[in-house]
Amino acid sequence: AQSVTQLDSQVPVFEEAPVELRCNYSSSVSVYLFWYVQYPNQGLQLLLKYLSGSTLVESINGFEAEFNKSQTSFHLRKPSVHISDTAEYFCAVSKGTNAGKSTFGDGTTLTVKP
């Protein structure tokens, strides 16, 4: 079985500051990792994913995440946040490349203040 722990339930930051949302996972087998974003009253959107290859993955809106196998982590970072990044962020893990059957962390609420 796999599990996901998001270490911070809420992260408040000021606009243009850097941010890191932390995610640790546990699994007895190889896993694939995802970050999803959920804006208020909306569904989930895939932000980025790690399947294999380069351990640093990037999204089109400036977020990046680094897969660290030894520390079983997949932290999400952005060097400069915007007000529009305010949302709920979910880290998820799947066994095999089956994104539809992922196990989700409890989520981190990112609040960007002006």
Next chain:
Amino acid sequence: DTEVTQTPKHLVMGMTNKKSLKCEQHMGHRAMYWYKQKAKKPPELMFVYSYEKLSINESVPSRFSPECPNSSLLNLHLHALQPEDSALYLCASSQVGEGGANTEAFFGQGTRLTVV
């Protein structure tokens, strides 16, 4: 078209009512999913359909009845729900690759269900 469309967006129903949630996608995906999400919680997988056949039922009560009439549609029939079933119900779809693999699930906007 990379959208998963869910209707209705909001639904209020009594405990004796029968209602249905609908989900539609036209991306040619052959796997479809229902998730339940309570406020401030992560989504919880309820059902998985693969090639229009139910492949996973995560011990969901029988008052929730899924149906996949064709490869583009997924329904969730609701009957005799309880107030604690109030939640956001999310539909998702994905391709099915070799060995059941898929690398991205597309989510709909959800149906906000309130049971009174």
